[in-house]
Amino acid sequence: MSSPVFKIASEPMSITSLNQELRDESAGAYASFEGWVRNLNDSKVVISLEYEAHTAVATSEGEKILVEAIEKFELIAARSFHRIGHLQIGDCAVWVGVSAMHRGPAFEGCRYIIDELKHRLPIWKKEYYLNGNSSWINCQTGNT
């Protein structure tokens, strides 16, 4: 089993390369999740997003979540990154990839990781709207 790696990334990352890091001869399943920047939230037209993070705490907590998932679902490997900075519509904001012996744990482990990342990491999102306004979003008030 390889050590889990979670990164806060200020530039786009190669998902193809990360996918290769999950490869293992015992792995029969790979599951991944990509969160994309969409153009609509709460009936407002979004033109771009700004992500801010506390990198040290987010990285540490992100790696804890990957370790939890590996132990809980007997994953073979797990990787994830979350982007920071100014992102455009369609950009990949967050990616999670896991490998496991079978598809069940792979799906469940991937779901666990993205759900925990969204609730536990010190990451904040500011939406910029077509009408020129902007707003900080949080899990308590919006469908993030």
Place this chain on the structure above:
Amino acid sequence: MIQVTAKYFAVFREQAGIEAEVLSTSVETAREFYAEVAILHNFSDPVMNCKVAINDELAGWDSVISEGDEVLFFPPVAGG
């Protein structure tokens, strides 16, 4: 009284108008310290929706703060 550095992020930083400040306080816990800075800067988010870190480590709201600590106030998060 102890001197503690308060650091603000995202919407808290915008509401406070500063990234960090050194404050003198007589409170004991992070929860009480948040109550003080919330009044100072009109933060409206309830403590249960926020997170706190002390010296770059996530901490519980009932953690005791000490002279020279850096207390990081995280508003409601929105990753993903």
